[in-house]
Amino acid sequence: MNSMRVNHHPVLGDLETHKEIKIYFDGQEYTAYEGDTIASALLASGVRTLRFHEDKETPRGIYCNIGHCFECRVKVDGKKTVRACLTSAENHMQIESCKALSASEVKGGTL
Amino acid sequence: MIDVVIIGAGPAGLGAAVAAAEHGLQVCVVDEFVKPGGRLLGQLHEEPDGKWVNGIEEAQKLYNQAIGLGVDIRCGISVYDLRKLENTWCVYTTDEMIESKCLLLATGASETPIPIPGWTLPGVMSIGAAQVMGNVHRVKPGEKGIIIGVNVLSVAIARELQLCGVHVESILLPQPGLLAGSAGNPEKMMESLLRLSHLAPSPLIRMGGKWVSPKLGARLFPKNGFKMWGIPIQLRKAALEILGDNQVEGVRMAEVSANGEVLPGTEKTVSADFVCIAGGLTPMAELASVAGCSFCYVPELGGHVPLHNEFMQTNLAGLYIAGNITGVESAKVARAQGKVAGLSMARELKALVYGGNEKLYAAVEEVTETRRNALIQFQPGIEEARKELHRKFDETYKQKLVSI
Numbered sequence: 001m002n003s004m005r006v007n008h009h010p011v012l013g014d015l016e017t018h019k020e021i022k023i024y025f026d027g028q029e030y031t032a033y034e035g036d037t038i039a040s041a042l043l044a045s046g047v048r049t050l051r052f053h054e055d056k057e058t059p060r061g062i063y064c065n066i067g068h069c070f071e072c073r074v075k076v077d078g079k080k081t082v083r084a085c086l087t088s089a090e091n092h093m094q095i096e097s098c099k100a101l102s103a104s105e106v107k108g109g110t111l
Numbered sequence: 112m113i114d115v116v117i118i119g120a121g122p123a124g125l126g127a128a129v130a131a132a133e134h135g136l137q138v139c140v141v142d143e144f145v146k147p148g149g150r151l152l153g154q155l156h157e158e159p160d161g162k163w164v165n166g167i168e169e170a171q172k173l174y175n176q177a178i179g180l181g182v183d184i185r186c187g188i189s190v191y192d193l194r195k196l197e198n199t200w201c202v203y204t205t206d207e208m209i210e211s212k213c214l215l216l217a218t219g220a221s222e223t224p225i226p227i228p229g230w231t232l233p234g235v236m237s238i239g240a241a242q243v244m245g246n247v248h249r250v251k252p253g254e255k256g257i258i259i260g261v262n263v264l265s266v267a268i269a270r271e272l273q274l275c276g277v278h279v280e281s282i283l284l285p286q287p288g289l290l291a292g293s294a295g296n297p298e299k300m301m302e303s304l305l306r307l308s309h310l311a312p313s314p315l316i317r318m319g320g321k322w323v324s325p326k327l328g329a330r331l332f333p334k335n336g337f338k339m340w341g342i343p344i345q346l347r348k349a350a351l352e353i354l355g356d357n358q359v360e361g362v363r364m365a366e367v368s369a370n371g372e373v374l375p376g377t378e379k380t381v382s383a384d385f386v387c388i389a390g391g392l393t394p395m396a397e398l399a400s401v402a403g404c405s406f407c408y409v410p411e412l413g414g415h416v417p418l419h420n421e422f423m424q425t426n427l428a429g430l431y432i433a434g435n436i437t438g439v440e441s442a443k444v445a446r447a448q449g450k451v452a453g454l455s456m457a458r459e460l461k462a463l464v465y466g467g468n469e470k471l472y473a474a475v476e477e478v479t480e481t482r483r484n485a486l487i488q489f490q491p492g493i494e495e496a497r498k499e500l501h502r503k504f505d506e507t508y509k510q511k512l513v514s515i
Contacts, residue, residue, distance in 0.1 A: 006249040006275045011155060011163045015249050037145060040248035048233035048358050059357050061233030065240030067143050067189070068221045068395070071231075085240075088145045088187070 119217035121149020123434025130453025132180035220435035223390035229353030253385030260389030411496035412438025
């Protein structure tokens with residue numbers, strides 16, 4: 001767990017100790033640090049796929065990390081279209097990946 | 112109603128907040144990100160004297176200064192609409208609507224994506240995304256990365272990723288084509304790279320920067336690239352496709368001619384677990400469009416910028432801009448521009464006293480000085496392009512705006 005963390009850095013120094021919190025992504029528990037965004041917490045645990053394209057079902061992850069592209073949109077505690085890169089991870093947060101829409105939900109069969 | 116709302120808590124926004132609050136104005140700064148500092152946060156570079164500049168510390172200093180002056184800084188809030196009533200700007204945020212007499216847009220820049228096949232795979236991200244992941248969140252974007260797009264920003268961030276313990280396999284060009292623009296042209300990229308040559312640890316490139324013409328440089332560029340900090344920079348290789356089933360597994364690449372044409376029979380696949388796309392920066396000016404500003408297309412400044420003058424005024428009364436929304440430059444220039452905007456707003460609101468005008472003119476001068484001393488020039492001809500832009504503004508709007 002947290003193998004992707006930059007614990008030591010020659011210029012920025014060692015990573016300060018952060019309070020650990022628990023978040024849930026698609027039901028699976030992950031450890032995050034206080035101060036993480038949802039995107040950084042999940043990436044630290046090796047999770048890269050945050051959603052599947054509504055129509056094509058292809059996997060998507062973060063792209064711009066500044067809230068501009070909306071590629072990292074997830075569902076948080078039932079709220080839709082939350083940008084993982086701009087949202088702080090909070091203890092016990094329930095995060096869900098967005099799934100492809102069923103044919104009946106898609107207008108005319110395509111987006 | 113408060114005096115000033117500033118959108119963006121980066122160096123420009125916070126710089127402006129400090130200048131305005133120092134003159135007694137009531138200031139509120141909003142920012143979408145969870146922490147203040149904007150793109151200062153990711154920055155980490157070595158000055159010529161060997162000292163490291165840590166953007167996180169710089170941001171903290173500015174933040175403390177602003178908070179000390181009573182500035183209200185709200186993070187994690189997005190602005191989605193602006194409206195002008197008679198003498199009031201209404202700023203619609205995801206939190207509440209805020210009304211102010213003056214409004215400053217310090218929204219910064221966004222990266223231009225280069226959509227090449229496979230770019231939607233998880234593990235492909237903009238170069239700036241990787242920078243923030245590593246330096247701010249202290250999470251590696253992957254173990255072994257390939258950077259597509261050779262420019263000032265990508266080379267600098269490659270070095271930063273290396274400091275985070277990430278292996279950068281190579282920096283190469285995107286396949287030339289309509290969507291890559293000049294990013295796929297070795298000559299153009301050589302020109303961009305040469306502006307960084309004085310920072311290069313390799314004496315070969317440092318010297319090269321002084322005498323190599325971009326044309327000659329691109330032609331003479333060795334097949335296997337130059338190395339900077341041990342990272343091969345390959346102007347004669349182009350990425351054709353990012354490969355992987357569910358996430359990045361590698362990049363299919365080929366050698367290209369000095370004009371950027373793919374050489375048949377040179378294709379190969381190199382493995383990587385993440386890919387960064389570096390297409391350069393462009394001013395992020397959506398809110399200026401929403402507000403109804405006039406725009407100008409200025410390639411030297413990175414694209415379409417709101418028309419403005421050296422006092423950071425737009426053509427709409429009470430609306431100011433500062434930082435990369437006015438053109439892509441360094442954080443130091445952004446901060447100096449922020450100071451000008453803060454003082455300009457203080458002047459409009461009659462808060463400039465005791466030699467205030469001199470202060471404002473000195474701040475304008477400081478922007479030019481900072482620009483001339485900048486370590487990295489993102490584009491050639493910035494100063495001339497800005498002069499021309501200001502001239503256009505004066506020609507059209509000087510008569511209409513009060514108290515310039």
